[in-house]
Amino acid sequence: MSKLTGHRAVITGGGTGIGLACARSLAAQGAQVIIMGRDLVRLEAAAQTIPGAQAIQLDVTDADSVTAAFAKAAAGGAIDILVNNAGIVGAAAFHRTSMEEWQRIQAVNVEGLVRCTQAVIGPMMKSAYGRIVNIASIAGLRGGAYIAPYVASKHAVVGLTKSLSIEYAGTAVTFNAVCPGYVETAIVDNSVANIMAKTGRSREDALSELTKTNPQGRLIQPEEVAETVAWLCSPLSGSVSGQAITISGGAI
Numbered sequence: 364m365s366k367l368t369g370h371r372a373v374i375t376g377g378g379t380g381i382g383l384a385c386a387r388s389l390a391a392q393g394a395q396v397i398i399m400g401r402d403l404v405r406l407e408a409a410a411q412t413i414p415g416a417q418a419i420q421l422d423v424t425d426a427d428s429v430t431a432a433f434a435k436a437a438a439g440g441a442i443d444i445l446v447n448n449a450g451i452v453g454a455a456a457f458h459r460t461s462m463e464e465w466q467r468i469q470a471v472n473v474e475g476l477v478r479c480t481q482a483v484i485g486p487m488m489k490s491a492y493g494r495i496v497n498i499a500s501i502a503g504l505r506g507g508a509y510i511a512p513y514v515a516s517k518h519a520v521v522g523l524t525k526s527l528s529i530e531y532a533g534t535a536v537t538f539n540a541v542c543p544g545y546v547e548t549a550i551v552d553n554s555v556a557n558i559m560a561k562t563g564r565s566r567e568d569a570l571s572e573l574t575k576t577n578p579q580g581r582l583i584q585p586e587e588v589a590e591t592v593a594w595l596c597s598p599l600s601g602s603v604s605g606q607a608i609t610i611s612g613g614a615i
Contacts, residue, residue: 365393366597370492371442373397373433375423375479376449378405380548381498384585385446386413388593394444397436423449423475433482442483443490444596447476447520448498452513452550454557465512472516477523484536493536494596497524498588501544501611517542521607528605537604539595544611545573547582579612 372389376382377398386396390413398413399421400406406418417439421432436442451471453464480495487493502510503517524540531538545551551573558569574580588610594600595608609615 365391366599367444367593368393370394370444370596371397371436371440372444372446372596373399373436373442373479373483374446374448375399375421375475376498377446378402378409378418380550381543381546381585381588382446382448383409384589385448385592386416388586388589389444389446389596390414390416392593392597394596395440397439397442399432399436400449421449423479424470426478429475429478429482433479437486441486441490443487443492444494444496445479445483445487446496446498446592446596447479449475449479450498450516452510452554454509454554456509457511460512468512468516469519472513473519473523476520480527484531487536488531488534491535492598493534494600495527495536495538496592496595497521497538497540498592499524499540499542499607501542501609501614503540503542504607504609524607525605532604535601537595537601539600539603539605540607541588541591541595542607542609542611543583543588544577544609544614545582546585546588548585551582576614577612578614581612583610583612 372394374386378400390396397417403420410416410418419432422428499520500517502514503521528538555569
């Protein structure tokens with residue numbers, strides 16, 4: 364029997380990149396997965412590649428959308444795994460960052476994560492099993508120029524993870540954060556395009572700006588992040604909580 368047979372997992376931002384890799388990894392371990400995100404067409408296409416997967420539309424910035432999406436997911440059975448992966452990033456000098464842009468990033472990366480966690484924590488804390496994994500970033504452990512709103516949001520995610528691990532230590536629920544460096548996803552593609560547009564550099568030079576932050580000199584693959592997430596969701600990770608695990612090629 365696979366490690367997660369009988370468990371049901373929700374992955375937000377599950378249609379592409381890290382979220383989709385996590386969904387596939389958890390499904391391979393036997394979990395029934397529900398992928399959520401804003402683009403239902405993309406979600407449904409992704410779900411067709413995962414046996415038994417369900418796709419549910421979700422906007423984490425909308426309270427009513429979160430309530431409806433998680434009610435629909437719970438109608439099929441208790442949710443005992445949540446991977447908070449939905450997130451966005453923006454790049455600009457701090458003195459040129461509007462309050463609207465600041466709030467836009469916090470609304471998804473922090474407030475959205477809080478809404479989704481609150482949607483499952485009540486029933487989960489009363490059950491015999493619970494795993495909540497927050498996809499943060501190495502930016503949640505250190506600073507970074509031109510991405511102050513994103514860095515602040517990911518620091519908040521790491522801090523929340525640590526706080527909740529203590530608050531709910533008397534239950535079967537664990538809380539952990541995974542903190543990758545630059546991962547080969549659409550977000551990184553957008554970052555490369557942004558560097559090219561602002562500096563006139565070639566794609567190769569722009570990409571080198573990102574890979575040089577990794578001592579291994581490469582982008583991390585989504586499947587590498589998903590492997591760690593799957594372990595944190597497994598029965599044998601029950602004593603691991605409140606951790607911020609870096610996946611960064613040795614960067615600290």
